[in-house]
Amino acid sequence: MSSTDNTPADKLATRAADEFRGLYGAAPEGVWAAPGRANLIGEHTDYNDGFALPFALPQRTRVAAARRTDGTLRLHSADVPSGVLTLRVADLDPAHPPQPPHGWARYPAGAVWALIDADLPVGPRGGADLHIRSDVPTGAGLSSSAALEVAAALALTELYGIPLARPELAALARRAENAYVGVPCGVMDQMASACATDGHALHLDTRDLRQQHIPFDCAAAGLRLLVIDTRVQHDLADGAYAERRASCHAAAAALGLPALRDLPYAELDRALGRLGDPALRRRVRHVVTENERVVRVEELLRAGRLREAGPLLTEGHASLRDDYEVSCPELDLAVATARAAGAYGARMTGGGFGGSALALIDADAEPAVTRAVTEAFARAGYRPPRITAAEPSAGAHRVL
Ligand code: GLA
Numbered sequence: 001m002s003s004t005d006n007t008p009a010d011k012l013a014t015r016a017a018d019e020f021r022g023l024y025g026a027a028p029e030g031v032w033a034a035p036g037r038a039n040l041i042g043e044h045t046d047y048n049d050g051f052a053l054p055f056a057l058p059q060r061t062r063v064a065a066a067r068r069t070d071g072t073l074r075l076h077s078a079d080v081p082s083g084v085l086t087l088r089v090a091d092l093d094p095a096h097p098p099q100p101p102h103g104w105a106r107y108p109a110g111a112v113w114a115l116i117d118a119d120l121p122v123g124p125r126g127g128a129d130l131h132i133r134s135d136v137p138t139g140a141g142l143s144s145s146a147a148l149e150v151a152a153a154l155a156l157t158e159l160y161g162i163p164l165a166r167p168e169l170a171a172l173a174r175r176a177e178n179a180y181v182g183v184p185c186g187v188m189d190q191m192a193s194a195c196a197t198d199g200h201a202l203h204l205d206t207r208d209l210r211q212q213h214i215p216f217d218c219a220a221a222g223l224r225l226l227v228i229d230t231r232v233q234h235d236l237a238d239g240a241y242a243e244r245r246a247s248c249h250a251a252a253a254a255l256g257l258p259a260l261r262d263l264p265y266a267e268l269d270r271a272l273g274r275l276g277d278p279a280l281r282r283r284v285r286h287v288v289t290e291n292e293r294v295v296r297v298e299e300l301l302r303a304g305r306l307r308e309a310g311p312l313l314t315e316g317h318a319s320l321r322d323d324y325e326v327s328c329p330e331l332d333l334a335v336a337t338a339r340a341a342g343a344y345g346a347r348m349t350g351g352g353f354g355g356s357a358l359a360l361i362d363a364d365a366e367p368a369v370t371r372a373v374t375e376a377f378a379r380a381g382y383r384p385p386r387i388t389a390a391e392p393s394a395g396a397h398r399v400l
Contacts (some may be wrong), residue, residue, distance in 0.1 A: 001195075004009070005217050005379075010031075010033065010060075010062070010399045010400075011400040012062055012133055012135060013031040013033060013062045013064075013150050013400050014031075014061075014064075014400070016028075016031055016062045016064040016065050016078070016083065016131055016132070016133040017031050017261040017400055019064070019078055019131055019133065020064035020065075020129070020131040022065075022066065023076055023084065023129075023131055023160070024074070024129045024131070026066065027066075028064035028065055028066045028129075028131070028400075029065060029067065029131050029159060030046045030064075030155065030158065030159070030357070030398055030399075030400055031061040031062055031063065031064045031333060031398070031399045031400040032059065032062070032063050032065065032151050032154045032155040032158065032396065032397070032398050033062045033063075033085060033151060033396065033397060033398075033400065034060060034061055034063075034146075034147045034148075034149075034150035034151035034154060034193045034194065034395070034396035035056040035058070035059065035060045035061075035136070035147055035192075035193055035196070035393055035394065035395060035396070036056075036057040036059050036060070036061075036136035036137075036142040036143045036146070036147045036193070036225055037054045037055065037056055037057060037142065037146065037147075037188075037189055037192035037193055037196065037253065038051065038054065038055060038057055038142055038225070038277075038349045038350075038356065038390060039052055039054040039055075039188065039191065039192070039349045039350060040054065040055060040216070040309075040313070040349075041053050041164045041290070041293050041294050041296065041309075041313060041316050041347070042054070042188075042203050042204075042290060042291070042293070042294040043061070043290060043316065043324075043347075043350070043351075043352070044248075044286065044290070044320070044324055044326065044351075044352075045206065045242060045261075045287055045288065045290050045294070045318055045346070045350070046186030046187055046188040046204075046206040047184075047185075047186040047206075047245050048098075048206075048248050048252070048259050048260040048261050048287050048291075049206055049207040049258070049259035049260075049261035049262075050206060050207075050259075050260065050261045050287060050290070050291045050294070051203065051204065051205060051294040051295065051364065052188045052203075052206065052207070052294060053201045053202070053203055053204070053214070053294050053298060053301075053349045054188055054189075054191075054192035054201065054202055054204065055192065055200065055201045055202060055216060055392035055393075056192055056193065056196035056197075056198075056202075056392065056393045056394060056395050057136070057142060057194055057227070057388065057390050057393060058391060058393040059134075059136040059137070059142070059147075060077045060134070060135065060136065060147060060151075061132060061133075061134035061136055061144065061147040061148045061151045062132070062133050062134065062151065062399065062400075063108070063130055063131070063132055063148075063151040063152050063155045064130070064131045064133075065128055065129065065130045065131075065133075065152075065155040065156070066128065066129050066157060066159075067126065067127070067128055067159050067160070068127035068128055068129060069125060069126065069127070070125070070127060070263065071088055071089050071113055071125050071126065071127050072086060072087070072088060072089065072127040073086070073087045073088070073092075073109065073127050073128055073130070074086050074087050074096075074127075074128075074129045074131070074134070075087070075102070075108055075109065075130050076114055076130070076131045076132065076349060077104050077105075077131075077132040077133075077134075078131070078132065078133040078377060079104075079132065079133065080104050080106070080331055081101075082101035082102050082107070082378075083103045085098060085102045087109060089112060089122065089126065089127050089346050090107055090115065092113040092180075093113075094110075094179050094182075097110070097180055097181065097182075103387075104132075104148070106180060106181045106375070107119060107145055107148040107149045107152065107176065107177070107181060108130055108132065108148060108149070108152035110149065110176030110177065110180030110181050111149045111150075111152040111172070111176045112128070112152070112155065112156060112174060113176065113180050114153070114172045114173070114176040114179070114180065115153065115156055115157065115162070115172060117175075117179075117264075117320065118172060119391055120157070120160075120162050120164075121160060121162065122156055122160050122162075126160060128137045128155075128156060128159065129150060129255045130155065131248065132148065132151075132152075134147065134148065137229060138388070139161070139228075139233040139234065139354075139355075139357055140226070140229040140231070140349065140356050140386075141234055141347075141349060141350030141351060141352070141354065141355020141356045142229075142355070142356055143189035143192070143193060143287060143347075143350070145177060145181070145183070146173060146174075146177070146190045146192070146193045147190035147193050149171065149174075149176050149190060150169065150171035150173045150190055150193040150194045151179060151396060153172055153176070154169060154175050154194070154196070154396050154397075154398075157169065158398060162365060164196045165223040166194045166395070166396075167191065167194070167195065167209040167211070168398075169194050169270060170187060170190040170191040170193070170194040170195060170209070170234075171187060171190070171209070173190040173193075173194065174186075174187045174189075174190045176272075177190070180257045181264030182214055182240065183309070183348070184242050184245060185241075185351075185384065186206060187209070187315045187354070188204060188206065188243055189205055191204050191206075191209065191211065192204075192395070193373045193395060193396055194308045194395055194396050195211055195395050196213075196392070196393070196395040197213050197395060198391055198392065198393055199215065199216065199217050199391075200213040200214055200215055200216055200392055201213075201214045201216040201298075201301060201392060202214075202299055202395075203277060203294075203298050207259070208386025212368045214298055214301045214302060214303055215301065215302075216306075216392045218306065218360075218363075218391065218392075219363070219391065221304070221306045221307075221363060222363050222364075223306055223344075223360060223361065223363060223364070224360075224361050224363045224365075224366055224371070224389050225359070225360055225361075225390050225391075226338070226343075226359040226361060226366065226369060226388070226389055226390075227349075227356050227357075227358060227387070227389070227390045228334045228338065228356060228357045228358070228359060228373055228385050228386075228387050229329075229355070229356045229385060229386040229387070229388075230311055230330035230331055230334055230356065230357065230377075230382070230383075230385055231330075231357065231383045231384075231385060231386060232328055232330045232331075232355070232383075233354055234350070234351055234352065234354035234355045234362065235353075236347055238353075240353060241351055242322065246327065247279070247280055247283045248283060248284070248287060251275060251280050251283060251284045254275060254280075255271055255274060255284075256276070256355055260284060260287045260288060260380045261283070261291065261396070263288050263320075264288075265289070265291070265292040266286065268284075268288045271288075272284060272285065280393075282322070282323040282324070282325070283323065283324060285287065285319070285323050286319045286320065286323040286324040287324075289315075289319055289323075290316060290319060290357050293312045293315065293316050297311055297312050297313075298327075300312075301396060304312055306360070307344050307360075309344075309345065309360065309362050310317060310343065310344025310346075311344075311345055311346065313344075313345030313346060313347045313358065313360060314335070314339060314345040314346060314347060316347045317331075317335050317346065317347035317348055317357075320347070320348055320352060322349075324352075326348075326351065326352030327348050327352055327353075328352070328353055328354055329380075330354070330380075330382050330385075331348040331352070331354070331355070331357050333376055333377065333382070334346070334357040334359075334373055334376075334377075334385065335347060335348065335357050335359075336359070337372050337373045338357070338359035338369050339359075340372070340373070341365070341368055341369045341372035341373070341384045342359045342362065342365045342368065342369065343359040343360060343361045343365075343369060344361065344362075345359070345360050346358060346359040346360070358390075366389060370387045373385060373387060374387070
């Protein structure tokens with residue numbers, strides 16, 4: 001599927017094209033972009049076949065690209081000073097991914113590997129020159145990795161004329177991250193980056209990748225979504241994420257279910273009575289109540305009752321903090337302070353253990369909430385948070 005940009009001129013894309021020319025001595029054949037994401041609600045549900053409601057951020061990763069005919073893949077990033085990395089497409093191997101200082105290259109290299117592994121005709125004689133420039137913050141829980149994988153995969157498939165529906169593109173990008181980069185994530189981030197649309201949240205059923213675009217126009221409702229980056233770096237590759245995932249799968253097996261998605265909210269209490277381990281009970285309660293919250297928030301969005309979604313966001317945070325135990329003091333402080341300063345609701349977004357929180361506020365409350373959170377962080381001795389407003393934005397597309 002080909003798509004061109006309908007958003008205002010993208011300066012970073014033009015810059016990426018100019019830099020490409022300087023690096024590789026010829027113009028790129030195109031520039032593609034894929035956004036980072038925030039998740040409105042539906043956390044740690046995507047590896048339980050559950051629901052999520054993410055949206056695309058205005059920050060994107062641009063990939064300027066051109067084909068090659070010699071089986072070589074050349075990769076360069078404007079964001080990491082590590083020079084051009086040259087690889088043989090036929091040698092791409094998950095057992096030997098690029099190492100530091102080219103660690104970032106695992107994501108685009110993984111995308112190329114996933115395409116070839118799926119027998120999509122990029123190689124072995126094909127290849128590409130890629131140059132990357134991104135304004136998606138890294139380590140902020142806003143899916144800079146998914147943005148890079150999806151942008152690279154989209155560039156390659158469009159360059160090589162490989163017709164791929166967006167959910168398939170997202171699934172390949174996720175495979176790159178799971179099998180090549182080695183991070184056991186679900187599919188939400190790649191789906192949001194590949195499929196989201198401007199002014200909408202993406203209602204995602206992670207069992208069959210069915211999606212619906214739910215109108216989510218905060219500005220028209222006089223609202224704003226703040227993204228509060230705590231600047232505490234999370235690392236999904238560490239054991240906690242994999243441990244939560246394994247607990248959920250163990251609980252589903254103990255309950256005789258294919259996945260926790262199959263446990264209806266109305267049957268939660270009875271099911272909890274069948275699980276002996278209190279920690280496992282808390283994990284299950286989070287997943288089942290979170291799926292229910294996605295459904296309720298989606299209904300409120302469809303009814304244009306955006307403010308009323310606030311309390312459900314806050315409830316979701318409490319569940320992640322107390323039952324799923326993936327929050328951290330900085331996220332809790334961001335949420336509590338935003339709420340005390342007038343937010344309708346606030347919650348951590350993404351995998352947790354650091355990263356960012358979201359706060360739903362009245363548009364004119366932005367200065368007061370920003371100040372309150374910044375001051376609270378200073379008083380607690382934390383690094384100054386980075387606070388920006390986010391409009392639900394376009395998913396991956398060709399820019400130039
Ligand atoms: C990370 C993962 C996603 C998802 C979230 C939690 O962002 O990459 O797949 O599991 O955590 O909702």
